[in-house]
Amino acid sequence: MPEYFRTMLARLEWFGKMVENVALVALLGGMMLLAVAQIVMREVFNSGVAWGGEVLKLMVLWLAMIAAIAASRDNRHIRVDAISHLLPETAIRISRVIVDVFAAVVCCVVAWQAWRYLQLEIEFEDTVVINTPAWLVHAIVPVGFAVTGYRFFVGAVRKAFGVESEVERGAVL
Amino acid sequence: MIVISIVLVLLAILGAPLFAVIATSAMIGFSKDDTDLMNMAIEILGIADLPFLTAIPLFTFAGYILSESDAPKRLVRMTGAMLGWMPGGLAVVSLAACAFFTAFTGASGVTIIALGALLYPALKQDGYPERFNLGLITASGSLGLLFAPSLPLILYGVIAEVSIDKLFLAGILPGILMIVMLSGWSLWVNRGNKKMIKKFSWAELRGAVRESVWELPLPFVVLGGIYSGFFAVSEAAAITALYVLIVEVGVLREIKIKELPGIIRSSMVLVGGILIILSVSLASTNYMISAGIPQMLLEFVASMVTSQTTFLLLLLVFLLVLGAILDIFSAIVLVVPLILPIAAGFDVHPVHLGIVFLAAMELGYLTPPVGLNLFISSYRFEKPIMEVYSATFPFLIILMLSVILIAFWPDLSLWLVPDS
Numbered sequence: 001m002p003e004y005f006r007t008m009l010a011r012l013e014w015f016g017k018m019v020e021n022v023a024l025v026a027l028l029g030g031m032m033l034l035a036v037a038q039i040v041m042r043e044v045f046n047s048g049v050a051w052g053g054e055v056l057k058l059m060v061l062w063l064a065m066i067a068a069i070a071a072s073r074d075n076r077h078i079r080v081d082a083i084s085h086l087l088p089e090t091a092i093r094i095s096r097v098i099v100d101v102f103a104a105v106v107c108c109v110v111a112w113q114a115w116r117y118l119q120l121e122i123e124f125e126d127t128v129v130i131n132t133p134a135w136l137v138h139a140i141v142p143v144g145f146a147v148t149g150y151r152f153f154v155g156a157v158r159k160a161f162g163v164e165s166e167v168e169r170g171a172v173l
Numbered sequence: 174m175i176v177i178s179i180v181l182v183l184l185a186i187l188g189a190p191l192f193a194v195i196a197t198s199a200m201i202g203f204s205k206d207d208t209d210l211m212n213m214a215i216e217i218l219g220i221a222d223l224p225f226l227t228a229i230p231l232f233t234f235a236g237y238i239l240s241e242s243d244a245p246k247r248l249v250r251m252t253g254a255m256l257g258w259m260p261g262g263l264a265v266v267s268l269a270a271c272a273f274f275t276a277f278t279g280a281s282g283v284t285i286i287a288l289g290a291l292l293y294p295a296l297k298q299d300g301y302p303e304r305f306n307l308g309l310i311t312a313s314g315s316l317g318l319l320f321a322p323s324l325p326l327i328l329y330g331v332i333a334e335v336s337i338d339k340l341f342l343a344g345i346l347p348g349i350l351m352i353v354m355l356s357g358w359s360l361w362v363n364r365g366n367k368k369m370i371k372k373f374s375w376a377e378l379r380g381a382v383r384e385s386v387w388e389l390p391l392p393f394v395v396l397g398g399i400y401s402g403f404f405a406v407s408e409a410a411a412i413t414a415l416y417v418l419i420v421e422v423g424v425l426r427e428i429k430i431k432e433l434p435g436i437i438r439s440s441m442v443l444v445g446g447i448l449i450i451l452s453v454s455l456a457s458t459n460y461m462i463s464a465g466i467p468q469m470l471l472e473f474v475a476s477m478v479t480s481q482t483t484f485l486l487l488l489l490v491f492l493l494v495l496g497a498i499l500d501i502f503s504a505i506v507l508v509v510p511l512i513l514p515i516a517a518g519f520d521v522h523p524v525h526l527g528i529v530f531l532a533a534m535e536l537g538y539l540t541p542p543v544g545l546n547l548f549i550s551s552y553r554f555e556k557p558i559m560e561v562y563s564a565t566f567p568f569l570i571i572l573m574l575s576v577i578l579i580a581f582w583p584d585l586s587l588w589l590v591p592d593s
Contacts, residue, residue, distance in 0.1 A: 021434045021438055028230060028231075028414075028437055028441065031411070032411050032418075035227060035231070035408060036412060039412070057223075057226065060448070061221040063230055064445055064448035064449060065445075066445070067442055067444050067445020068445040068446070068449040070442050071442045071446045077192065077446050078190065078191050078447070080185050083186055083187070096188060098184075099184055099187050102184055102189055103190045106196050109200065109210075110217070113211050113213045114211075114213065114214035116211050116214075138214075142214075
């Protein structure tokens, strides 16, 4: 791999991680404040906003998808992992490459299907809270799965070429 | 079809991410039924329709903040001041403090890391045998699972569509039973140890209260608010998260602002792992229900067992095996929709089923070969895994007895629950 390509990839990694962190902080902070604001409005001012509950639920969806991307970067997706402590190092490496490629393919298929669904939502002009186009809010699903799939693919390549020096064992949680 | 299932199971055992395995099985089911695969997207979007789901990220975040601060130290001192005078004092203190901490942090292994580091050397200093301490701390790591506001209880409520408030009430007595039985065992094992008897001291209690004055309101606000019906669970979670953030970062300053993104990331990564499994299993569950699989399972089980007692026995065996393979969150999401209708067929109350399910899964943390707590202990205390297995074994047996009691004594769970 040429040097500039490598630096570019490293920058992309760094940038991606920053975007994830900013999004996670913003979503969690937003959820916290919105939920507390709703309680205060209800208990103190006896009022509230009708869309609060629905926005919170959509924020959970976004949080889930972005956290899933982050989990694939940090290699912290939940796995059964019953036998890895019985296998030799090379066998673990090979099996990890296989299952990561599998996960990458599955993510891409789901992303593709979600993309198709989005087209339908655009066509039918579906809306969610306060007349926001539904596809705009739901776009996080194909994007999230596509990026997660990309992360698994990168992970598989790294494991295959031994960029990751040590393969973790035991329960991953 | 069978070949595909075997390949999927094989991939899962080899360590494929569970959500990918579940998504594949759902999509295979859909395509077999000639359902458009686009339905995957609709099902995944279904997590935006589930009630109370905001509680999961918010409580997880609060738990991570608490365990990164000095709150564990204060909790141990507080529990020590309150319970340390009892015979077997520090062992009972360990059990109570761990249970309390796990309830608030969601049983993801942080209890052993955060509290074990404090309790393990303290137990040794008080003359408890090393092996006992190792087993005690490992077993305590998931003890508070049945107490509000633990994440598995909330997740069960969401999946089974059971009132979370009722689950919170139902968990109290079974949870206490587990602690009492383990305390009894600890006392019996250490009956010869005279060093462990300490006097109760008002001065120490005052000191402990003064030290944890900021965290003390938390359990009262959260639990009082939920149990009295003043807050919904998701609201209590938001208040807890905001309060903990303000106290530990703003008032006590034990966590620096620049550490926050890292803490948020690692807590949300856990949440993302759980929620993505939840989202794809909404699809696989719906497929299984439309294919009539729960009904088939019920008929199959009914052809083998006839009474509620034998059903519960079978369920326990099944859950113990399940707990040894799957983590508690995936197990709830995947298995609860399937066993709910079966349990209903045998007149098992859904709230009671939830308590039995979680209590049995709690054992899974301690069951060789893959119990999570065993690995965390082995790693944290630098002990060979075999030593942890054998040190934990007596505690596993006691907990197993308590799970059997909980399963066959439904009133213990349902006694505090109104209209059940």
